[in-house]
Amino acid sequence: MGSCLSLKTRALGGVRQGVYVFDVDGVLIDAEERLKEALRRVGAGAVSSPRELRPRLRSRFWRVFLSEELLAYDRPREVGIRLLLDRLQRGRVIVLTGRPSRLRRATLAELERAGVPIKKVELVMRPPRDVRRDYVFKADVLRQLAGVAEVHDDEVEVLRAARRIHPRARLYLHRGDGYALLNP
Structure with missing residues (x-):
């Protein structure tokens, strides 16, 4: 820390x-909008939570979700x-x-x-x-x-x-x- x-x-x-x-x-x-956009960008389809994603896709999701670019959706x-x-x-x-x-x-x-x-x-x-x-x-x-x-x-x-x-x-x-x- x-x-x-x-x-x-x-x-x-x-x-x-x-x-x-x-x-x-x-x-x-x-x-919430950043979450939806990140799921859309990784091609998650009807998935509403990153916990539902396969491990490889989940890892990609977190990279997208935690990008500075997507903070604009907040x-x-x-x-x-x-x-x-x-x-x-x-x-x-x-x-x-x-x-x-x-x-x-x-x-x-x-x-x-x-x-x-x-x-x-x-x-x-x-x-x-x-x-x-x-x-x-x-x-x-x-x-x-x-x-x-x-x-x-x-x-x-x-x-x-x-x-x-x-x-x-x-x-x-x-x-x-x-x-x-x-x-x-």
Whole structure:
């Protein structure tokens, strides 16, 4: 992860602040059109999820889906942006994404266009050549964070891992235009 992420919770006026963790795709950004376009470009036919693809085609799909060119299909996800802006008033916000670090500049620009004050959040991205499942990568990062108050993600597996690591954290599953608070 490097030195860009200070893993201890900051103190403000002697009071510990909570850490609020947000995913990008499916939480802050609606990537549904990018998903459809990537599936179309790899010739996936009627398939609606990359999980349904054969391994070779799935690998090609991820290269296309995670291309800078296709980020143009993304749209801000208003509910996620509103929650992030609110949490900035409460503590430290970390944007934790499975996007590869080669998309850092494009991701920061996209988040800024969506209304995220990028100088006030910390962006943690997948390092080069890291091909682990999203929930494994994110769990490794979450283990290094203290004081996690909330985790916002669109994948149940990520939230299950977060529950094991931070049992007191509130977990938000984002879907469509809304979200659900998962019970402990």
